[in-house]
Amino acid sequence: MAGDTPMLDDLEKGPWPSFVKEMKRAAKKNKAAEDLVGVVELSYKDKITHWKHGGIVGVTGYGGGVIGRYSDVPEQFPNAEQFHTMRINHPSGWFYNTKSLRTVCDIWEKHGSGLTNFHGSTGDIILLGTKTENLQPAFDEYIEHGFDLGGSGSVLRSPSGCVGPARCEWACFDSLDLIYDLTQSFQDELHRPRWPYKFKIKASACPNDCVAAIARADFTIIGTWRDSLSINQEEVKVYAEKGMNIQKDIVANCPGSALTYDESNGELHVQPEDCVRCMHCINKMSKAIKIGKDRGATILVGGKAPILKGAFLSFVLVPFMKIEPPYTEIKDLLFKIWDWWDEHGRNRERVAETIGRRGFKEFLKGVDLKPVPQMVKHPRTNPFVFF
Amino acid sequence: MSDITSDELKQKILDHLKTVDKTKNRDVAKALDEEKRMVDKAIGELATEGKIEYLYLNGSYITLKK
Numbered sequence: 001m002a003g004d005t006p007m008l009d010d011l012e013k014g015p016w017p018s019f020v021k022e023m024k025r026a027a028k029k030n031k032a033a034e035d036l037v038g039v040v041e042l043s044y045k046d047k048i049t050h051w052k053h054g055g056i057v058g059v060t061g062y063g064g065g066v067i068g069r070y071s072d073v074p075e076q077f078p079n080a081e082q083f084h085t086m087r088i089n090h091p092s093g094w095f096y097n098t099k100s101l102r103t104v105c106d107i108w109e110k111h112g113s114g115l116t117n118f119h120g121s122t123g124d125i126i127l128l129g130t131k132t133e134n135l136q137p138a139f140d141e142y143i144e145h146g147f148d149l150g151g152s153g154s155v156l157r158s159p160s161g162c163v164g165p166a167r168c169e170w171a172c173f174d175s176l177d178l179i180y181d182l183t184q185s186f187q188d189e190l191h192r193p194r195w196p197y198k199f200k201i202k203a204s205a206c207p208n209d210c211v212a213a214i215a216r217a218d219f220t221i222i223g224t225w226r227d228s229l230s231i232n233q234e235e236v237k238v239y240a241e242k243g244m245n246i247q248k249d250i251v252a253n254c255p256g257s258a259l260t261y262d263e264s265n266g267e268l269h270v271q272p273e274d275c276v277r278c279m280h281c282i283n284k285m286s287k288a289i290k291i292g293k294d295r296g297a298t299i300l301v302g303g304k305a306p307i308l309k310g311a312f313l314s315f316v317l318v319p320f321m322k323i324e325p326p327y328t329e330i331k332d333l334l335f336k337i338w339d340w341w342d343e344h345g346r347n348r349e350r351v352a353e354t355i356g357r358r359g360f361k362e363f364l365k366g367v368d369l370k371p372v373p374q375m376v377k378h379p380r381t382n383p384f385v386f387f
Numbered sequence: 388m389s390d391i392t393s394d395e396l397k398q399k400i401l402d403h404l405k406t407v408d409k410t411k412n413r414d415v416a417k418a419l420d421e422e423k424r425m426v427d428k429a430i431g432e433l434a435t436e437g438k439i440e441y442l443y444l445n446g447s448y449i450t451l452k453k
């Protein structure tokens with residue numbers, strides 16, 4: 001049982017929300033949460049984690065969605081000896097009603113510690129702390145209420161995407177529908193580990209990339225357009241009248257030097273072939289500048305955090321693809337990537353690392369794609385590449 | 388690769404798993420000289436039937452249910 005916790009108490013100070021405060025609230029109602037406070041305090045004191053993870057834990061038929069966690073100090077904190085995590089697949093765009101949220105929490109208070117994490121970095125609802133014997137009953141109850149486990153281990157992690165057209169005028173495709181469709185289509189890949197390591201799909205419906213897909217996903221889908229952004233000259237004039245320095249703040253910051261501003265008539269013009277879709281002008285002058293009409297997405301591959309090798313940003317694989325139901329083109333590409341990676345990837349090797357080891361040329365052959373200039377890093381500044 | 392039924396493939400997988408402590412789908416497919424996608428499907432069914440289970444030890448593996 002947890003005693004004095006001076007180090008954790010220190011983390012409650014300050015104006016920001018504190019996880020310690022929430023753990024202590026849960027500890028009043030739940031023995032496992034009470035011992036969790038003690039384990040975490042001890043970890044800070046000893047400057048080492050007292051958690052081990054892995055082994056066989058899960059629910060029948062699933063190989064992902066549960067992360068086994070055990071304390072290495074069970075004699076001191078017996079109620080936190082097993083403190084497994086469950087991941088619940090989030091809805092597209094993280095839309096819930098309060099009834100759904102209460103259901104999630106009520107089930108977890110019944111079968112687990114009551115502690116949650118909304119949301120984990122994969123996007124899932126993270127339910128912290130339960131025993132092996134409680135996993136199946138908790139899962140059965142979540143299934144009964146229409147929820148399912150998310151991914152963990154060497155599986156397809158729960159696909160996630162931005163809020164898209166539900167709230168954003170810049171969405172170049174329906175990220176909510178795409179993520180829902182991919183989640184439903186790849187249930188087997190999500191629940192049954194079969195690959196060298198994890199694989200993440202994230203979709204941002206415009207180049208602002210609100211879900212940071214470029215840095216966090218092995219398969220990155222970022223909305224873009226093929227034609228030109230559109231400019232409403234009357235609205236441009238309104239911005240100028242209100243004091244915006246269009247030349248300095250917009251035109252001079254255009255990375256492709258695609259914009260020109262004529263102060264004599266107050267008109268802003270764009271050279272579409274020089275626009276690199278950075279979104280700066282659209283973000284700053286949202287009433288005057290709109291995204292193009294021929295919309296789709298750029299597909300990139302290889303984003304990841306450091307594990308075997310350092311952090312990678314995704315790199316361009318398909319410069320433009322229409323993203324429309326039933327999403328056959330994108331699914332075909334995914335299957336080709338998975339087949340190639342599954343054949344050549346080493347254990348715990350992310351797809352970017354396999355590509356790095358085997359070569360991009362071999363990867364492109366494996367997925368039936370031809371090299372194009374957009375695959376080159378900074379193609380517009382490379383004198384050997386023309387496009 | 389052989390032309391075997393789903394039940395025969397599942398039995399071959401179970402027999403193979405008796406010879407190893409833990410393994411991955413790809414290694415099962417190679418050992419049995421069967422198509423990986425068929426092996427993935429059969430392993431998924433065996434997991435649903437409760438005959439095998441998944442193990443996480445620095446990567447995911449399958450093993451016979453003890």
